[in-house]
Amino acid sequence: MSQKIYQIDEPDYKKVIVKTAIGIDLGTTNSVVAxxxxxxxxxxxxxxxxxxxxxxxxxxxxxxKEIKLKSVKRLMGKTFEQAKESPVHKNIEIINESGRAxxxxxxxxxxxxxxxxxxLKKLKEIYRYSEEIKELDQAVxxxxxxxxxxxxxATQIAAQLAGIKCLRLINEPxxxxxxxxxxxxxxxxxxxxDLGGGTFDVSVLKLVEGVFQVKATNGDxxxxxxxxxxAIAKHFGFENDYDFLDVAKDLKHKLTLQSKAISEYNGEKYELTNNQFYKLALPLLEKTTAILEKTIAEADLDELDGIVLVGGSTKMPIVTKVLESNFNYKIFNDVNPETIVAKGAAIxxxxxxxxxxxxxxxxxxxxxLGIETMGGIFERIIDRNTPIPxxxxxxxxxFKDNQVNLAVNIYQGERELVKDCHLLGKIVLSGIPPMPAGMPKIKISFILDENSMLQVKAVEENTGIEQSVTLKSSISAEDSLAILKDSIMNARNDVSEKEFIKSKVELEQVIQASRNLLNTQELPKAExxxxxxxxxxxEEKTKTITLKDDLDDLRFALEDFFKDIVKENMNALLETSIVGKQLDDV
Amino acid sequence: MNYFDLFDLESTYKLDKNNLETKYLSLQKKYHPDNCDSIEEQLTMVELTIKLNEAYETLKDDTKLIIYYLKQNGYDFTDAKIQSNLSQNDLMYLLDLQEQVAEGLVKSADFKQALKEKVSSVTLSLVDAIESKNNEEIEANLSKLIFFNKSLKHI
Structure with missing residues (x-):
């Protein structure tokens, strides 16, 4: 790493305790800790x-069905309506719990x-075995x-649930x-x-004298x-077959190194050439170049020294190719695009x-950020790309004569109508003295601090009455507490999800073995x-059981039941056969 | 403390933007809440940085800078005063453009571009008026500038 930065321990520099600085890139596909x-x-x-x-x-x-649940990042903070549309989660059941997915x-x-x-808990687990660091209890x-x-x-709640204090959330690019x-x-x-597994971001930054100034940011x-x-799955007519996505990913990965890729699925071979993939990928890449162009324009800089590629998906050679043909800037693809984000978080x-x-x-x-005004119009208070704090x-x-209450709905978004923006919360200013419409002077102030925490205040200036709220998001403090409580109560279950699966598999094996035994043993019909x-x-019961211990109890009972009966009948069988043998052979 | 004092700069509508940025960065390093050690200091630092960001956003933009400079020098305007200073031509210009956008004859991006050019040209006229100390022209152009700048923001 840069010597300039990390040689700060000069002799006269007294650091009492150097706390371990940890950064986590909680990615859609992979997570990295630095x-x-x-x-x-x-x-x-x-x-x-x-x-x-x-x-x-x-x-x-x-x-x-046992599956690997992937790309959950794409569902973070989404409403049920948004989540159910997720194209990569067709294999799971997403349910609506009071609007939440x-x-x-x-x-x-x-x-x-x-x-x-x-x-995150899995990452903590790995940490426990690492030699250098024993605790992953706080991180950027x-x-x-x-x-x-x-x-x-949602990301902050996930960290909280995993017992990690989130020092700050910072943007990946x-x-x-x-x-x-x-x-x-x-x-x-x-x-x-920054083209990752499930998200795309562009940020334009200016670097001068150790200050990293974000000029503009955008994304999808x-x-x-x-x-x-x-897109690959669709090309082969498998857009509704979740299992084919792994094959598609395999083809995509192979094409980063070769011009033609072949992969197998259910005994059939599927072949994809670089040219075919180029055609499939182009519409997606054009979306990214449009966003990139817009962001560079918004940054309003005299010149740009280059485009730095990060995120695992920039390993696809066509990304560089498309950028080179669309932009006249130097492309820097000399970083490891998968680990650089976590390193920055650690810094x-x-x-x-x-x-x-x-x-x-x-x-x-x-x-x-802004509020809803008459007619559902979104009125911006803090524009995007405004430096914080x-x-x-x-x-x-x-709006009305003698209106004594005023509800202020707080939204976030880039669209003109609040119905197309995210609702973050609301405050109600009550006790406005009755006045004709248009007379009260209500000042709404937004304060966004260096942690991106938003505080909204409403003051009626004639009377001085005021109301304020600190927002993190639409999930209110009570909500997040409820989630936390809910989760603590289920904490045992969380950790034991894997154990549960193991028990279930074991039980299924015993059931199967029992059936085999019944088929091969000649038992009296009634038995x-x-x-x-x-x-x-x-087997019926297995389907409704939700606790590992119940599964185990059932398995023990089944084993016992079988042991006894089989033993009895086996003994009987054994006795007859021995008797028979004795008759024949002895 | 006004924005010029904050950056220790001379009060002028012709600022050296590079110098402004250098000052901004060094003040950021000094006052950013991330660089402060004690919780007691934190709040003061947040307030200072908020003011710093606000000042920088204003001074680095030619139009905002000139409006700020004139307001500092006693040219303050109410909405009513701006409207009375605007000519029929200015209003018609904006209404025409808005109509053409609504009818799909002009793209919203082109509308934005046209307004940006208008803002630049008014800014130049305003600079001329300030330099020739023509008070009437200053008032007229400042009204125009505030009006078009607001319209631009609301696209």
């Missing part, structure tokens, strides 16, 4: 030296936050720059440039093109590597924990019927 140790940035590796940990959780669907499993329904916290976590407040809040800028000791203006939270897999964690003042990240508000105010008045009935009953 930390600062001895002024060096290191990646967390498991015993097999892996540094990329799949963001995958094993679940059993309501239909009893939950993932149904055979045991219970999980929020995306809970699933995400399980991924990265999110897509274009994540809304709801999506950010910003984190990437923080690490890249320091590693390569670059200066100037750069666009970061539903566009990433997953969508290229879907920011080090800055926040150990007060390293050599670097400073000046971030912006990524999505406009910031405070902005605007005056409003009442056989009795046993078959019992096995069927057990």
């Amino acid at each position: 930390y600062v140790k001895d002024n060096k940035i290191k990646l967390l590796a498991d015993k097999d030296h892996n540094t990329l940990f799949p963001s995958v959780i094993d679940i059993v669907t309501t239909k009893g 939950k993932i149904a499993t055979i045991r219970q329904n999980y929020t995306p936050e809970e699933i995400s916290s399980m991924i 976590i990265t999110v897509p720059a274009f994540f809304s407040d709801n999506e950010r809040q 910003t984190a990437a440039l923080l690490a890249y800028g320091l590693e390569s000791e670059k200066k100037g203006n750069f666009a970061v093109y 939270v539903q566009l990433g590597g997953d969508d290229f897999d879907l 920011q964690a080090d800055k926040l924990l150990n007060k390293n003042s050599d670097i400073l990240l000046v971030d912006v508000n990524p999505i406009s 910031t405070a902005k105010g605007q005056n409003f008045t009442t 056989q019927d009795k046993m078959l009935k019992y096995v069927n009953e057990v």
